[in-house]
Amino acid sequence: MTEPHAPHAKPFTVEEGNRRIRSFVLRQGRFSDAQQRAFDQLWPRYGLDYTGAHKDLDAAFGRGAPRVMEIGFGNGEALRFASANDPARDYIGIEVHAPGVGRFLNALAADGTNNVRVYHHDAVEVLENEIADGALQEVRIYFADPWHKKKHHKRRIVQPAFAQLLVRKLAPGGLLHLATDWEGYAEHMWDVLDATPGLANSAGARGHVPRPEWRPETHFEKRGLKLGHGVWDLVYNRIG
Numbered sequence: 001m002t003e004p005h006a007p008h009a010k011p012f013t014v015e016e017g018n019r020r021i022r023s024f025v026l027r028q029g030r031f032s033d034a035q036q037r038a039f040d041q042l043w044p045r046y047g048l049d050y051t052g053a054h055k056d057l058d059a060a061f062g063r064g065a066p067r068v069m070e071i072g073f074g075n076g077e078a079l080r081f082a083s084a085n086d087p088a089r090d091y092i093g094i095e096v097h098a099p100g101v102g103r104f105l106n107a108l109a110a111d112g113t114n115n116v117r118v119y120h121h122d123a124v125e126v127l128e129n130e131i132a133d134g135a136l137q138e139v140r141i142y143f144a145d146p147w148h149k150k151k152h153h154k155r156r157i158v159q160p161a162f163a164q165l166l167v168r169k170l171a172p173g174g175l176l177h178l179a180t181d182w183e184g185y186a187e188h189m190w191d192v193l194d195a196t197p198g199l200a201n202s203a204g205a206r207g208h209v210p211r212p213e214w215r216p217e218t219h220f221e222k223r224g225l226k227l228g229h230g231v232w233d234l235v236y237n238r239i240g
Helices: 033-046 057-061 077-084 098-111 123-129 150-155 160-169 183-193 219-226
Strands: 013-016 019-022 067-071 090-094 116-119 136-142 170-180 199-201 232-238
Touching: 033 098, 033 116, 057 090, 067 077, 077 090, 077 098, 077 136, 098 116, 123 160, 136 160, 160 170, 160 183, 170 183, 183 199, 183 232
Parallel strands: 067 090, 067 136, 090 116, 136 170
Antiparallel strands: 013 019, 170 232, 199 232
């Protein structure tokens, strides 16, 4: 089956020097008929096509409101929860894996949601080319691939250049919220983000906070906690 919007499913990349580094392996999995119908029928309602030019978000949402972006939303569990409980703000989700996008489109339609729009594209390109500087009130990145092996650490999405890009896109006073269940990745994010001009760790240097009420506890997270695994929520303020 041919995937819809295939040109949008480019490998997600982050800057490292003058090279582009993949921060994930694109495994689309089985694309069901229901997910195909979701793209065919619901993309015009919820989808944002990548054009490489600044997006008129007021036109896309039909209003002016503060905007929250979640990068790599997976199946959309956290994004669905947050948008339903925060109707005064608009939510932008970015995900490259088509089956998850299809499932999320169906969930949005079932909920009758109006304050969510979705990109099926490389998040770095979206941020660089479609989102105006200072346009976002929050950016959220939950349980990104930690790339455990040392030789793969360069593939982690949280890198100095990417952090600097996020600072540009956040409005002054905006929030950057990250969560991981891998302590080594939390250490890496502290190394990068605590050293990024324009960001201040809300919990102090190398600090983390209890899970905020806007991030739901996932099934896998609950199971991991029962097994004694840790979860680290890092919240940074955009300053300056």
